[in-house]
Amino acid sequence: MxxxxxxxxxxxxxxxxxxxxxxxxxxxxxxxxxxxxxxxxxxxxxxxxxxxxxxxxxxxxxxxxxxxxxxxxxxxxxxxxxxxxxxxxxxxxxxxxxxxxxxxxxxxxxxxxxxxxxxxxxxxxxxxxxxxxxxxxxxxxxxxxxxxxxxxxxxEPWMPEFATKLRGDTVLHAAEFRTVRPSLRGRDVVVVGAGQSGAEVVNNLLSGELGLPRSLTWISSRLGILPLDDSPFSNEWFHPAYVDHFYGLSAERRQELLSRQRMASDGVSESLLREIYRRLYELDTLRPGRMRHRLLVCRRLIDLLHDHGRLAATVHDEDTGGIETCEADVVICATGYRxxxxxxxxxxxxxxxxxxxxxxxxxxxxxxxxxxxxxxxxxxxxxxxxxxxxxxxxxxxxxxxxxxxxxxxGRTAYRIEGAPSTISWDGADPRPPDAPDQDLSTPPIAGVNVL
Ligand SMILES: Cc1cc2nc3c(=O)[nH]c(=O)nc-3n(C[C@H](O)[C@H](O)[C@H](O)COP(=O)(O)OP(=O)(O)OC[C@H]3O[C@@H](n4cnc5c(N)ncnc54)[C@H](O)[C@@H]3O)c2cc1C
Structure with a gap:
């Protein structure tokens, strides 16, 4: 039946x-x-x-x-x-x-x-x-x-195609760092990418929690190892009013803005940058020779191959156009998500x-x-x-x-629309139309908000 x-x-x-x-x-x-x-x-x-x-x-x-x-x-x-x-x-x-x-x-x-x-x-x-x-x-x-x-x-975690082909326990994405748990002690390790994930991986390597590598090479295509822009006016990009403003722009303009706003979302927390810097300093001064490290900025990983049981990473120098090959045992790609x-x-x-x-x-x-x-x-x-x-x-x-x-x-279950932002995205006067003019002749008392 x-x-x-x-x-x-x-x-x-x-x-x-x-x-x-x-x-x-x-x-x-x-x-x-x-x-x-x-x-x-x-x-x-x-x-x-x-x-x-x-x-x-x-x-x-x-x-x-x-x-x-x-x-x-x-x-x-x-x-x-x-x-x-x-x-x-x-x-x-x-x-x-x-x-x-x-x-x-x-x-x-x-x-x-x-x-x-x-x-x-x-x-x-x-x-x-x-x-x-x-x-x-x-x-x-x-x-x-x-x-x-x-x-x-x-x-999904994203890696360049040449790295994806070698994905396993020596070539991995930062997203699987704690699940693959590559063997790191005494090995030559390359970390690619200097966003928050790359910085977290590097900080963890420096802590020695999973064994201190013999060497660390940290490669970033950015101009430096750059902080998250967490300042108040940049944070207005994370206000609902900006979402609606952004939505109304042309596709070309939106694309341009996104690339210029990158550090408000993909930079590294300043406290973490300070911690990494301090760990590197202490390694060099208190435990010299314990772990070599090279921090390479304006460099892009352009190829990765297995070579006689090791990994050979080809790195392009964006400043000079030069190419160098860097040998490694483990390569961790902190190359983002798509x-x-x-x-x-x-x-x-x-x-x-x-x-x-x-x-x-x-x-x-x-x-x-x-x-x-x-x-x-x-x-x-x-x-x-x-x-x-x-x-x-x-x-x-x-x-x-x-x-x-x-x-x-199809109804307002949550009242979330219309909160004004501090920056006037559409150029309008942000004051409600019926707000009385404020008398600006008396200086405000320090520490007291005059609205
Ligand atoms: C390491 C890391 C740290 C971050 N920290 C911050 C932060 O501090 N502040 C911040 O603002 N943003 C942060 N982000 C960005 C963002 O907030 C997170 O990525 C967030 O987890 C995204 O949430 P999501 O729900 O879209 O996806 P996810 O967290 O990726 O969750 C997706 C879920 O869907 C499940 N799933 C996938 N396919 C299927 C399927 N076919 N059927 C059923 N289930 C499925 C998965 O198992 C998973 O549980 C961070 C991102 C990362 C990667």
């Missing part, structure tokens, strides 16, 4: 549960009129576990958690987590304005463990158009249908990508696609080109999730 099993129907189906879809799941949780289901391939919440080095710190304020910037009263805030664990006072005394990535991962795990909508060990394998919605099939078995799909499966078209979306590729092979992303993070208009596909962490430098960053996680929730609901 041809028995038809009923397929569960949801308003929202999430593919992947990193911090971004976790934020969405947390904001959806109190909305009883929406049925949601989130599928995660792993067996529990993990946050970039392959590069969770001891001492790694969050690069943003802990207030940029799953919910606070959309709903400070949410149960799922970081502060509520601390209160729940009885750690509010000690956290503030210990850190004041910093937080370790390990503690933030514990917070994420605490939030994830309370969400009924989450299914672990479920890798989304296929999404296709079916009667009644988008049919989502998972490796964990079964299939559900959703009226809205939210892609939250993250970015958005890939998810395999599970292959059945819909032709309906989603435009003729240039790009996603067309609306302001509310939904895709323009060739499908029934009542079915929505939303993206998290795939809209840097249209929504700006904040897109892969945690800063706007709660705000973006709330915007997606509002769009799916």
């Amino acid at each position: 041809n028995e038809r099993r009923s397929v569960e129907q949801f308003d929202v189906v999430g593919a992947g549960l990193g911090p971004f879809n976790l934020s969405l799941a947390a904001l959806l949780e109190p909305l009883s009129d929406l049925r949601a289901r989130f599928f995660e391939a792993r067996s529990s919440f993990q946050w970039h576990c392959g590069i969770m080095v001891p001492g790694a710190e969050l690069q943003v304020s802990f207030l940029k958690d799953l919910v606070t910037l959309a709903d400070p009263s949410s149960h799922f805030s970081f502060l509520n987590y601390l209160a729940h664990e009885g750690r509010l006072h000690r956290f503030l005394i210990a850190h004041a304005d910093r937080c370790s990535r390990q503690e933030f991962e514990l917070y994420y795990q605490w939030a994830a463990s309370q969400l009924e909508s989450v299914r672990w060990n479920h890798r989304v394998e296929r999404v296709e158009l079916a009667a009644g919605g988008l049919a989502v099939s998972c490796s964990g078995g079964g299939s559900v249908t959703g009226s809205n799909l939210v892609l939250g499966s993250g970015r 958005s890939q078209f998810p395999e599970y979306l292959e059945p819909l590729r032709g309906r989603i990508l435009d003729s240039d092979g790009a996603l067309r992303i609306r302001r509310d993070y939904s895709l323009e696609w060739d499908g029934p208009p009542e079915l929505g596909i939303y993206v998290q962490n795939a809209a840097e080109g249209t929504h700006g430098v904040a897109d892969p960053n945690l800063s706007l996680a709660a705000w973006r999730s709330a915007r997606i929730v509002n769009s799916i609901c």
Whole structure:
């Protein structure tokens, strides 16, 4: 007999549960009129576990958690987590304005463990158009249908092609540093890339936790080993008002801006730079000869080969045009992450990508696609080109999730729109039109805000 099993129907189906879809799941949780289901391939919440080095710190304020910037009263805030664990006072005394990535991962795990909508060990394998919605099939078995799909499966570690071919336990991406655990003691190690991940790997090598290498060569194509620009006016690029301004610009202008704003997202935390510098200084002065090190900037790795049991790295000097070959036992590529078209979306590729092979992303993070208009596909962490430098960053996680929730609901479930920024992106006077003129004749008293 041809028995038809009923397929569960949801308003929202999430593919992947990193911090971004976790934020969405947390904001959806109190909305009883929406049925949601989130599928995660792993067996529990993990946050970039392959590069969770001891001492790694969050690069943003802990207030940029799953919910606070959309709903400070949410149960799922970081502060509520601390209160729940009885750690509010000690956290503030210990850190004041910093937080370790390990503690933030514990917070994420605490939030994830309370969400009924989450299914672990479920890798989304296929999404296709079916009667009644988008049919989502998972490796964990079964299939559900959703009226809205939210892609939250993250970015993929990226390495140059010649390094990818040699990928294993001597050539690896920084994302697998703690899982591959290459043997480092007494070996010649090359680290490629001087963003936050490259710096974290180098700092960990210098700590000797996994054995002190014989030599370290740190290669960066940047002009130097450059700090994160975390200054207030640059941080206005991480304000919702800027996202909307950026969205309205031409594609060429957006591209240009992104390359000029890079250091606001990809630079290295200043405290980490200081720590590395100090460790190198101490190695040279207190333990001379213990480990050779060369820091090469304006140099680009252009080839990598196996050579008589060793690795030969070809390096281009961007200043002089010269080429040098550097021998190594281990090469760690901290060469970043890129958005890939998810395999599970292959059945819909032709309906989603435009003729240039790009996603067309609306302001509310939904895709323009060739499908029934009542079915929505939303993206998290795939809209840097249209929504700006904040897109892969945690800063706007709660705000973006709330915007997606509002769009799916078709109502203002979260009041998140319209907060003015300090920089006037559209050139308008930022004062509300009915604000009285301030008498500027009396000088303000120092330390007192005159608004
Ligand atoms: C090491 C590191 C540190 C960072 N630190 C900061 C920071 O301090 N501050 C900041 O603002 N930003 C930081 N970022 C940037 C950004 O916040 C993180 O990359 C963040 O984890 C992105 O979240 P995500 O949800 O998009 O993806 P991810 O965290 O990558 O999560 C994606 C999830 O989807 C799952 N998945 C993938 N495919 C499937 C599938 N087919 N089916 C089901 N599940 C699937 C994966 O298992 C994974 O759990 C950091 C990035 C890195 C790499």
